[in-house]
Amino acid sequence: MAHIDKQLFLSESAVREDGNSRYLRDQLCRIDCFIQRELARMRSIDNDGQTVNGVVLNDADADVLADRTLQRARPSAVSDEKLARIESRMTAGLAPLHQTGALPPLELLVLEFGLSLFERDVLMLLLAPEIEGKYRRLFAYLQDDLTRTTVSFDLIFRLLCRDFEETLTARHSFGKKSPLVRYGLVELERFGDEAYLPFLERSVGVDDAVVDLVLNQYELDNRIRPVADWVDIDQIDAPLTLFSVNTAKNLENVGHAYESHIKGAGNGEQRRGLTCCLIGPSPSVTEAAAAVCRTICVPLLTIDMAVTSGLKQRIDDTLMRAVRDARIFGAALLIRNLDVLFEGRPTWEASYHLSLVNRRLSDFKGMSFWGVKEPLPALQGLPDSLLEVRITAPGFETLKAIWKRELDAASIVSDTISVDELAGRYRFIPSQISTVVGQAKSICIVENGKDEHVDRWMIIESANRLGRRKMGDLACQVNPVFEWSDIILPDDRFAQLLELVDQVHFRQKIIGEWGFHKIFSRGEGLSALFSGPSGTGKTMAAEIVANRLEMDLYKVNLPGIVSKYIGETEKNLERLFQEADQSHGILFFDEADALFGKRTEIKDSHDRYANIEIDYLLQRIEAFDGLVILSTNVRGHLDEAFTRRLRFCIEFPLPGEAQRKRIWQKVFPAQTPVAEDVDFDFLAKQFKFSGGNIKNVALASAFLAARNEGQVTMTYIILAIRREYQKMGKLCTKSDFGRYFSLVPQEGVS
Incomplete structure (x- = not known):
């Protein structure tokens, strides 16, 4: 199947422009022939010149309308001869282009979507007024109404169909399953005030994106531009430098599977395209999809369902337009944040949204990716051959090499910057590391007036800005102001706080270099409990730890988390931790006994679900890859099973x-x-x-x-x-x- 080369198409090519111009000029000549043939027919039955006025219907007009034989009078032989010469010239000109694949965009649409010659002529007829203004006046004349410059179904059938049987057959080209309608090439509901009119009198339009494509002026459709974008795969590194060894191997296998799939399709097998579910944060998912696309040498188009779900535009319409563009350019399609269509929705609604995605991808023969943060729930309609790859960050040594490469490329040299610290502290992917380094130079310009002498503080501040999240009503960011000298504690408690900070500092060395990752089956994060009477310095200690670690501190808003509705608390906690996973910050649960209280004897359904919330939260904290600090005024109020799983329990007594x-x-x-x-x-x-x-x-x-x-x-x-x-x-x-x-x-x- 021939596709448009996206880079070539978007480049300035005089040869391509000239070839398409000749093609469009010949097509317009064909439209002229159709119009001339219809004018000859109309005039052959309009002897007194009174029928084409749109105002008066006299006896002669009525006779013509009632006599079917008069309505199908003999067309102009001159127009038919001219039409045959044009079509012969076009066929000869297109033959060599079929061999090279450098066909005009309209012909590529015909091939890609399996359009008939009639459907191609419909598109050209609708495109004509977009190219030359004279056609609006001609269409008004042909439709006996000087105010009607758009194309009606009646006009389409009169110009392109020779007899009654052809007209009946042609109506199938405007059914819901026809290529013209299914792929949004034409718009049947463009003129909403005509819904009450009979079918033949309704107007039909051509999609703006098709107009731009055929005229070599392609841009993303305005209706999907807020949610869609092309990814520059040439800027993506090899998978082994982006992700963990296991993830890189899995992504390479996906590429091999796609190449095998293409070979099968080339042998005439009818099969759906390959779909891979990428599980991980959205930036990592995008880079993973781009890495596969670079391997298989296809462009990548992305759409973000998190943005789409907030727009008035229909999700189905967005998917249709994205799939259409991906097919035209032979591109892979990444649907990011697909899980927003499922989470927090009843099973029937989630299954319905999944059916929309499946329907749009059912005849997509290319590579498609589904980007989700967590594995998809068991929903009806999931593809049987769905591949799954969980995206995990590269190892410590790889991250060190990436940080060093980016710092060297930016000519940043400073004794205060340690790549070991940066690699152990931030689990960024390469593109994020590049962004951090670039932003650090911008900070340096603001501070020093030039981008020289970037220091450690600028790198840390830039990294924190990148990870900074908008938690909404779930948590608020606290600006730490306290230092070690501000807190008065017994020596042993002070030492415990220092040990907590050290465990964050040296976590990567212990877990990565010393092999302790083998015993952390539930996660590599840290959790600490600060307990003691009110006013003893628990919140101050949390700020001091954040200040010392130079990390953002997020104080969890418990009223925004805890819900009286069954299941809502878990959903809020999941949202919280998903944002926190990307923040590289510290989560601070003040007065945590509201969430982590002792499990109760089950007397009704609310007791049972309250215990489920505690169990869920225990699991989520253990899986969290950062630092969680909890505080309580009375440690005895917390569930013992919970406190046993905490790495630190620091008591803050009343001062002596x-x-x-x-x-x-x-x-x-x-x-x-x-x-x-x-x-x-x-x-x-x-x-x-x-x-x-x-x-x-x-x-x-x-x-x-x-x-x-x-x-x-x-x-x-x-x-x-x-x-x-x-x-x-x-x-x-x-x-x-x-x-x-x-x-x-x-x-x-x-």
């Missing part, structure tokens, strides 16, 4: 007297005017506050001091402590306030 003194001394910024009468020893000994309470008191006392344009004195601190006691529901007693009790207002004092 010595620690409280350090907190009091550090809580006031250096710029704050603190009076000498502030007794930190007394405050640490008398008030058994958490760090959060102390921060509240310090802030409130600063506002009191600012209002009175003075320093932060002991008086203001005592007044702020009184307010904190009121919030906590405690009485201000003399035993607590001691010698400063007189500073406490007497209302509410015991």
Whole structure:
């Protein structure tokens, strides 16, 4: 089967333009002959010149309309002779082009979609007004209506059919299963206000994309341009440099399977094209499909169903146009994010959407890819021969080589940049690494005025920007501001936090180089539990860890996750982790006992599904390839089976007297005017506050001091402590306030 060479077609080729121009000129001459023949017929039965006026119907007109023999009067012999000469010339000119495959676009449409000669003439008739304006006036004259410049079915049959039998047969070319309609080459519903008219009086149009193609002005159809694009496969590396060894081997096997499939089709076997389901993140899926296409030497067209599902345009219409373009150019088709048609939908609706995809691909003989994040559910209608390849990132050593190659290509040399750190920290595919390096140079221009001296911070910031996700109502990004020096903890707890950071830093060395990946059957991620009373520094510790690791921190919005409807919580969690998988950030579940509470005895269906949510979340955290931090005020509220699976469980106790003194001394910024009468020893000994309470008191006392344009004195601190006691529901007693009790207002004092 001949196809259009996309690169040649889109290039500027004078030879191609001249050849197509001659072809179109001959085709227009044929249309002229059809029109001349019809004019001769009309005039042969219109002796008084009154029938073609569109206003008056006289007796002679009625007689002509009633007499079938008069309506099919003898056509012009001159037009027939001219038509025969043109067709003979065209046949001779097309013969050598059939051998080379360099046919005009319209002829390629005829071959690819199996159009009849009548259907080819229909397309040319509809194209004529797009090429020369005179045809609009002629069509209006032929249809006895000067306001009607479009082509009606009646006009098509009068011009292209010689008798009644041909007309009846020709009507089949406009059925739903006909090539013209099935592949959207013509538009039957283009003129919506004609739906009430009889069939013959309705207008028919040609699709804009067909017009552009035939006139050598091809662009993606405006109706699919927001969701479709061509992939430059020449920029794609070999599979072994893009993915893990196992993934690369599987992709190469897919290429071999397609080549065998093509050989079978070349031997005359009628078979559907090959379909491969690629499982992984969307960027990886695109590169995997492009790598296969580069191997088998075919172009790649992609459509994104995640965008399509949000448009008013029908999904079926998008698929039709994408498959049509892929067939015209002999391209492979990648349907990205196909799973959005299935997830969160009833089985019947998901199966219906799958049937739409299958119907459009049923006679597609090329290579098609389905891009999904997770394996497809067991739905009715899945192809029996569906291939599946799970996309996994390349190994540590390969990633190091890619980072080094991209940094060298960008002439970035810095002692602060370690390819070992970058390869271990980010599981990017090569195109993403290239994007990170390019963006880092842009950051350098903003910071330094030129793209020289790119340092480690710029690379890390660029990588974080690429991975940064929009979590919607599921999580919000937290900007970490705290450092190690800001937190006061017992030495052992402080050491545990350092160990947590080290495990993230050296994870790739241990798992990759030292072979520990063999014992991580459920995943390579980290999980940690921070437990302790409110205000003891759990959230601060999460920010410190994120700051130290230079990673984005996403605080999970539990009200947006937990749903009262059965099954909705799991769906929200899946969405959360799918986004987090691409973010290379840290997930922080604050007050996690709302999700990870103890499993209950099953008394009704809601108890059973609540336990399912816990089990699902345990599995998802273990499969997550990043760091998950959970916090709870009471560790005992969490399910024991859950805490056993966590790598770290760090207890945050209420601070002792010595620690409280350090907190009091550090809580006031250096710029704050603190009076000498502030007794930190007394405050640490008398008030058994958490760090959060102390921060509240310090802030409130600063506002009191600012209002009175003075320093932060002991008086203001005592007044702020009184307010904190009121919030906590405690009485201000003399035993607590001691010698400063007189500073406490007497209302509410015991």
